[in-house]
Amino acid sequence: MNIIVFGVRRLLLFISSLVVSSALVFSLLRLLPGDLAQAKLGIQATPEALANLRHQMGLDKSLVAQYWTWLTHALRGDLGISYLSGANITSEIAQKATVTVPLVIMASILAVLISIPLGMYAALRYRNMDGVATSAMSQFGIAIPTFWTGLLISTLFAVVWQLMPAGGFPEAGWSEPGNALKSMVLPVFALALGQGAVLMRFARSATIDTLQQDYFRTARATGLTKVQALRKHGVRNAMIPVISVLGMQMATLIVEAIIVENVFALPGIGQMLLQDVNNRDLLKVQGIIAVTTSIVFFVSFLVDLALGFLDPRVRQS
Amino acid sequence: MIRKAMKGNVSLIAGSIMVSITFALLILSFIWTPYDPLAVNADDSFAGISMRHILGADKIGRDILSQIIVGSRVTLFVAALAVTIAMTLGVSAGIIIAIASRKYQSPMIYAVNIALAFPAALLAIILAAIYGASTITAVAAIGLATAAAVAQVTRRTAHGILASDYVLAAHASGASTWRIIRKHVMPNLRASLLIQASAVVSVSVLAESSLSYLGLGTPPPAPSWGRMLAGSQQYLFVNPLLAIWPGIAIVIVVLGFNLVGDGVREVFDPTLRRIDS
Numbered sequence: 001m002n003i004i005v006f007g008v009r010r011l012l013l014f015i016s017s018l019v020v021s022s023a024l025v026f027s028l029l030r031l032l033p034g035d036l037a038q039a040k041l042g043i044q045a046t047p048e049a050l051a052n053l054r055h056q057m058g059l060d061k062s063l064v065a066q067y068w069t070w071l072t073h074a075l076r077g078d079l080g081i082s083y084l085s086g087a088n089i090t091s092e093i094a095q096k097a098t099v100t101v102p103l104v105i106m107a108s109i110l111a112v113l114i115s116i117p118l119g120m121y122a123a124l125r126y127r128n129m130d131g132v133a134t135s136a137m138s139q140f141g142i143a144i145p146t147f148w149t150g151l152l153i154s155t156l157f158a159v160v161w162q163l164m165p166a167g168g169f170p171e172a173g174w175s176e177p178g179n180a181l182k183s184m185v186l187p188v189f190a191l192a193l194g195q196g197a198v199l200m201r202f203a204r205s206a207t208i209d210t211l212q213q214d215y216f217r218t219a220r221a222t223g224l225t226k227v228q229a230l231r232k233h234g235v236r237n238a239m240i241p242v243i244s245v246l247g248m249q250m251a252t253l254i255v256e257a258i259i260v261e262n263v264f265a266l267p268g269i270g271q272m273l274l275q276d277v278n279n280r281d282l283l284k285v286q287g288i289i290a291v292t293t294s295i296v297f298f299v300s301f302l303v304d305l306a307l308g309f310l311d312p313r314v315r316q317s
Numbered sequence: 318m319i320r321k322a323m324k325g326n327v328s329l330i331a332g333s334i335m336v337s338i339t340f341a342l343l344i345l346s347f348i349w350t351p352y353d354p355l356a357v358n359a360d361d362s363f364a365g366i367s368m369r370h371i372l373g374a375d376k377i378g379r380d381i382l383s384q385i386i387v388g389s390r391v392t393l394f395v396a397a398l399a400v401t402i403a404m405t406l407g408v409s410a411g412i413i414i415a416i417a418s419r420k421y422q423s424p425m426i427y428a429v430n431i432a433l434a435f436p437a438a439l440l441a442i443i444l445a446a447i448y449g450a451s452t453i454t455a456v457a458a459i460g461l462a463t464a465a466a467v468a469q470v471t472r473r474t475a476h477g478i479l480a481s482d483y484v485l486a487a488h489a490s491g492a493s494t495w496r497i498i499r500k501h502v503m504p505n506l507r508a509s510l511l512i513q514a515s516a517v518v519s520v521s522v523l524a525e526s527s528l529s530y531l532g533l534g535t536p537p538p539a540p541s542w543g544r545m546l547a548g549s550q551q552y553l554f555v556n557p558l559l560a561i562w563p564g565i566a567i568v569i570v571v572l573g574f575n576l577v578g579d580g581v582r583e584v585f586d587p588t589l590r591r592i593d594s
Contacts, residue, residue: 143572
């Protein structure tokens with residue numbers, strides 16, 4: 001398949017996924033007994049006031065019309081106004097994203113940096129104790145819930161050794177880069193360790209696969225040592241599954257970021273989302289989930305494109 | 318047969334031991350616990366490890382060991398229901414998609430892919446926003462979210478089986494679709510289903526503990542490992558050990574089921590034994 005046709009098809013898939021998933025979340029959140037107007041005015045509201053507000057908020061229109069209004073506004077970057085706090089939802093998400101986005105990006109990079117060398121090492125030494133131990137470590141990493149990793153490393157580094165803050169984020173945000181970065185260290189590690197353990201298994205099996213290929217044997221026959229040959233052929237082959245799994249894991253990674261933000265009291269999107277769920281601020285919950293799933297679909301779109309570009313076999317399927 | 322499968326299969330042996338410990342805790346919770354897990358005793362506040370409290374006590378003097386034993390109930394209850402939902406929905410959807418005609422196949426695959434963008438915790442957050450957090454919302458979210466993954470793996474595996482020569486031969490000899498599913502697809506899916514089921518249990522236990530930690534799971538007072546850990550966080554400076562025990566319990570369950578899954582994979586795929594053990 002032509003790379004352009006492939007790209008266009010993936011783009012259409014991406015856009016339609018966005019529309020379908022947002023419609024799904026929209027209708028789920030509207031299944032509630034009572035409605036936004038009722039929630040805003042309370043039980044004692046007069047029927048006239050309710051009808052008035054419903055009209056004002058557009059709730060008397062059909063569900064499809066309401067969704068259309070929400071979608072067209074959302075596409076222009078307007079997710080509405082929280083009916084509890086009166087704040088602009090888009091700008092609040094944008095403000096909180098300054099914490100969450102760097103957290104997820106730094107953790108992804110760290111996870112890749114941990115997983116590829118360790119995975120290759122475990123593959124190279126799979127018959128030896130140290131290789132088996134490295135694999136066992138990744139099994140543990142997968143089995144440990146992220147919030148517990150967070151708790152443990154904050155116990156060690158913040159309570160016992162008192163090297164790092166146990167949580168929080170500078171009031172001034174990134175305008176205090178040193179402090180901001182410092183409060184990111186433990187959360188990034190908490191997030192990256194679990195992800196790295198998952199990715200490591202894929203790096204390891206990809207490398208074991210490489211070790212058995214003819215081209216690897218040829219490379220060895222030309223006089224390269226195992227490590228040299230792996231550096232030449234193994235890293236790339238380990239990268240492909242790691243990148244594609246990282247793309248598939250993006251949804252999980254974002255959810256884990258929500259959890260980690262709560263462990264370390266980071267004022268990001270995740271912490272905000274939980275507060276809004278507890279307050280039943282539905283319009284805001286809807287906005288946050290729409291943004292999160294869009295990011296997930298966008299990342300998997302990018303990963304698909306990258307893989308299609310790198311590996312012609314992907315384009316065929 | 319079991320003894321043969323176990324021989325030299327470290328994953329299966331270690332995993333079975335851990336899973337047995339988990340079920341032993343569950344059974345024990347109905348027979349005996351050192352204390353009533355909810356009994357408050359101000360004198361024992363933050364009691365350390367002692368003969369009186371083997372794993373210590375929390376702020377209001379509740380015995381940690383008793384809470385951990387009883388906490389296995391919520392964990393395994395949620396996991397059992399979630400795995401039932403995920404396997405029933407996921408396997409039927411996966412097989413239906415695999416046998417469907419091309420025309421219907423791609424929209425269904427598309428729907429599964431969309432469902433995959435909503436991991437268990439995100440779905441649980443949505444459901445909690447609508448109905449309020451409870452065990453039921455957690456079970457439904459975990460079951461539905463993992464069903465999508467099960468459907469995807471089942472579809473791929475079933476697709477491979479349907480493309481094989483023996484299925485073609487069965488077709489040629491006039492076997493009905495239903496007969497092919499029953500006689501060829503299901504038996505060949507068995508290993509993959511067993512592996513998936515153990516993976517779903519692990520994911521469910523992880524998701525349940527995370528949801529309880531966030532306050533989106535089973536509401537108090539029923540003891541749950543995730544909530545115990547959430548409670549311990551305030552007192553890290555007073556008694557960091559409280560943040561250890563429930564976590565170990567979670568890891569034993571998750572690691573146990575993961576290892577059993579790996580072990581089963583090894584039994585059914587002997588090629589793995591040579592290289593990827």
